Amino acid sequence: FKRLKRVNQLSSKQLSAAREIAAWREELAMKRNIPRKWILSDEQVIEICKREPRSLDSMFMVRGVSNSLKTAEARQALSACVRGLDAPEDSWPHLERPPKSEPNVDSQVDLLYSLVKLRAKEAGVAFGVVASHADLAKIARGHFDQSDVMKGWRRHLVGDELKDLMEGKIVLGIEDGVIKVTNRIR
Known part of the structure; x- marks a missing residue:
């Protein structure tokens, strides 16, 4: 998740969600033997995390997500996102380098x-x-x-x-x- 493009734009809470979605995406990509970007692009992962969605409708507001994921996969991705958002604050990741974006x-x-x-x-x-x-x-x-x-x-x-x-x-x-x-x- 730390190598996601534009990851520096996320707060620590959103980074926690990104960590969970990236892990889910990686597992699914390995299971299907396809590039992870074919499941969700880095940009889509970042935008999902920025929105902090709690519903499929909210997650589907990110461009292309409804076309990229089947409903069952979308539920899994949403579940991963919510798991990250609801994780205890002391488990939220922090980037070692200062953010490049302002x-x-x-x-x-x-x-x-x-x-x-x-x-x-x-x-x-x-x-x-x-x-x-x-x-x-x-x-x-x-x-x-x-x-x-x-x-x-x-x-x-x-x-x-x-x-x-x-x-x-x-x-x-x-x-x-x-x-x-x-x-x-x-």
């Missing part, structure tokens, strides 16, 4: 990512060439001058808009299923 920055990075993805697509450029997660995290923390996105052609493509978004000068919205950038009325 809850107050993660949602901002997600929003910045949407804008970069939009502008990269419009320009016909791969997202990864425009900005890395680290670049967007620097911008989210207000360190504009330390991000490569704020230099050269990247700044012209999306950097200035990222700064405007962080300063509340522009907003992102969805119109007819498409992300739109709008100047904020003051």
